[in-house]
Amino acid sequence: MSFEYYYITVVSLVIFVVALLIGIIMNNKYYRVIKESLTQVREAELKGPSAIGGDVEVLTCPRCGYSKTIPYRLGDYVGKVVDETCPNDGERLVVHAIYSSRPAEQSL
Known part of the structure; x- marks a missing residue:
């Protein structure tokens, strides 16, 4: 070799x-x-929800359009299917939006 x-x-x-x-x-x-x-x-x-103040998420039902707003839970993201169900038809809710309910700081 x-x-x-x-x-x-x-x-x-x-x-x-x-x-x-x-x-x-x-x-x-x-x-x-x-x-x-x-x-x-x-x-x-x-x-609990007080750990992250001011942030909320909107959960919606993909079947009927029902929506509810809850305090943000760490680890949730837009599009995540959560364990909560719709009171109208029993479908699992989806995280539709996450945003801060605190007013934005204005810079001068």
């Missing part, structure tokens, strides 16, 4: 090991970040 064959094999193995180490390090880093954010979501949900 030639020198080039061994050289290419060794370089490939080194690159593979470095990529593997980077993957393991980044995986642990992102695992911690995701775990911390989920813990914050749970803590905010336990505190």
